[in-house]
Every structure is written in structure tokens, then in C-alpha cells.
Amino acid sequence: MSGLLLAGDVYIDRLSDTGQSNGLVGPINVTSLALNSPSEKVQRPSKRKDTYGQTLDTVTLPQPTTIAMTFDDQPAELLAIAMLGDIEDINQASGSVTLSDVTLPANNAWVKLPHGNLTEAGFQLYESDGTTLIPASAYEVKWALGLIRTTPGGAQDGGVSVAAKVSYGYAAIDGNRIKAGTRSIVNMKIYMDGKNLATGLPCKLEVPKASVAPTQAVDLFSSEFVSTQLEGDVILADGETAPYYFDEETA
Template identity: 45%
Template sequence: MSNGLLLAGNVFINRFDDTGAKTGFIGPINVTKLAVNTPSEEKTRISKQKQSRGQALDTVVTAKPTELEIAMDDAPADILAMALLGEVSTVNIGSGNSSDETVNLPAHGRWVKLLKSNLGAEGLSAKLASDDSVIDVVADIEVNYAAGLVRATPSGTLAAGASIKLSYDFNATAANLMRGGLKPQVVCEILLEGTNLTNGKAATLSIPKASLAPSAAVDFMADEFVSTALKGTAVLAAGETAPFSYSEHSA
């Protein structure tokens, strides 16, 4: 029977909240790297005596914190939140309309953000704020309906900029909102449930508690699939005898 180690596995991550409570496992996550390093530190007492100068009189090796690295190319909101030290909330905005929203159009074809996004393609109208005269929305303004942006057309009557009143419909929106840069670290539990492909045995890697931080930037415009990376240390959790454990079993 082969004794090599080549794993295929499902990884689950259970993030802790600010009170130390577990929030529940997410996954399985496609993890491209899950590396564990167990470094040590050597302390040596060196002789300064005439006959033995430079020789070791005593050497003591002590363990250092277990180091972890994890990289993932799945990118749901919860994973991005960990990679960007953020948190996730659910956003539900009902459909509706905005009537006579005052918009100050910049000159030189620059965009301005409306109060709402995901605008409806029909029912948009505009008028000058100064006298309520109707504006030709086809000739004089351009709208990015998805982003909720509007600008004066370069060749229209408002090219030099103007204050207008804009009325429009907006569609309902449901989203997972990730707000980044809010947390100093990610504290989580990591569980790998897998198979050693060299011998067919079931394998489990358990890291009950880890303190991690991003180790690489998240490139939202990468040419390849976006990958996120975290590194840090395994913490000896309360009630545990080791910072991590690995097991193989045939049943």
C-alpha cells in the first residue's frame, strides 16, 4: 500500500464573530493552498572559555506558533469579506420611483451619481430646475441605468452644466453587501474533509482556531479567476491539546 500523500478535499471555514461565537461553516470552498508549518526556535549557550570558545554548552529547542497559509479561488461574499477584512450583510431594496430629484450636472461630459441605481428603462423625464422647462432626455442627457449615473451629452444644450430635476423608476434589488476594511483579523475554524488519493483513505485536517490576515491584494480586474490568500497562526483553542490535527482512516 502506498504511503504517499496527495489530497482531494472539501474545505469548510467557520468564522468567529467579535464575541468569539462561531457563525457557522461556509463551504465547501475550492482551496488551492492549505499549508501548515510548525517552526521551532533554537536557543544556544555558547562557550567563551579558552579551550572551548565558540562551542555549544547547552542547546534548547522550543516550539513557535504554528503557521498557516490558505488560498482560495472561490469568491462568494463571505470569502471576499475575509480577504478584505470586512463583513457581509443582506440588502433588499424594493422597487419605486424618484420624483424631481435635483441633479447638478457637471460640465465637460462628466457623470454624477443619482440617489438610486438599477433604474428602469422606461418612464425617465427631466426638466430644468430653474423654470421647470422640459428637457429632451434623448438629446441632452445620457443615463447609465445599471450604475445610476447621468451626464449632459457633449453636443446637447446642457453641455456647459446645469441643475435639473430628474424623475425615474428604479427596480427592486437583492444583494449580499460586503463592506471591507472593518476588522483587524479573521478568526476562524478550518476543516478539511478529504481523501488521500494514493491509498483511498478518508482524511481529515482540523484547525479549531486560527488567526489570519490577508497576505495578497484582491485584484478585481485580474485576467485570471480572482484568488484570495490569508496567512497567520493556529491558536491553541480552549479545550484542545494541539493547535491542529490530521487523521487518515479507512472507514
């Protein structure tokens, strides 16, 4: 006799709308992985005088298998699951803009320029004639987001909006964008390459299809590492003989 205490590398394959594989992501640091195969008892009680309330027949019916999983690895592929979204590439090439019209509000509010990752070198703000430079002390720029405003109390802060023209360069950006909130549920395959620490023997888990959704908000300003909690149903996929498989190997 021996106990079961698992360590394991978990891999997730997010399926397309048509059930096609998108490739496995992992190994993932999964802090909880619970599978539940409940059942429901159906009884036929007696209504007879002498046996009222006694059970005449009882049948135990299987119920859908459920899964609950928590992980704290957050690459883009997994963060997209937590945000119920899809991933697209960010491929902004470097470039420049010359004498583009911009209006700076009278209340010193920020204005978003069409690009982010602005370069400080070559950034110039002109009056509406396109030739008279506005001194750099009269405006403020947030380079990463591409925001600009008049400096409070500065030379251009006259209580009215300022019509101007801006010239700037912007750097290339590569990365991933999550288009969040575009899905209601996620279908995935799950694999685990595990080890029973009580015996030292290997074990494996395969969930051919699970339909899950996050159970909590993504707290981007959490004081702890962001984790994702998923819950849902384990689906009996076509061609499978069980909702999931757990192998205990002897060597």
C-alpha cells in the same frame, strides 16, 4: 509505506469578535493549505579555554504554528475575508422619485442620482420650471449606477451648468454588500474532509482557531480567476490539547 497526496473538501467558519460560530462555508476549492510548526534551538556555548565554542547544553523550543492557505472560490463570505470586511444585505425596494432637483455640470461630468437600477420607462428630465421636458437626446443616463449628464455637443451643452428636475423609477435590488477594510485580522475555524489518493483512505483536518489576514491585494480586473491568499497563526484555543489535528483513518 505510502505517500501522501491529498484531495479534500475544506470548510471555513468565520468567528465573531466574541469567538462565536457564524456557520460553515464550503466546500471550498483550496489550492494550497500549508501548516508549519517550527522550532528554535537555544544553545549554551562554552567559554572555557580548553572547550571554547563547544555546546554545553542545547534545548529546542517550539514556536507558534503558522498557516498559509490559498483558495479561488469567491462567494461573498470569502470575498469579505479577502477584503478584510463585513457583509450586510442589500434590500432596495422598488420605488419612484418625482421632480427631484438635479444640477448637471457644465463640463458634461456625470452626476450620481440617489438610486441605481433605474428603469428607462417613465424617466423624464425637466427644465427647472418642472413642466418643460428636456429631450432625451440632450442627456445620457447610466441606468445601473444611476448616473446622468448632458450629452456632449447636445442641446443642453451650452458651457454652463443646467438646473433641472428629474422624475424616474427604480427597480428592487437584493444582494450582498461588503463593507471592506473594516477589519485588521480574521479569526476562523477550518475543517477538511480529505482522501489520500495514494492509499484511497480518508483523512481529516481540524484547526480550532486560526488568526489570519490576506497577503495580497484583491485584483478585481485580473485576467485569471481571483484567488485569496491568507497567512497567520494557528492559536491554541481554550480546551484544546494541540493547535490542530490531522487524522489518518484506516478504513
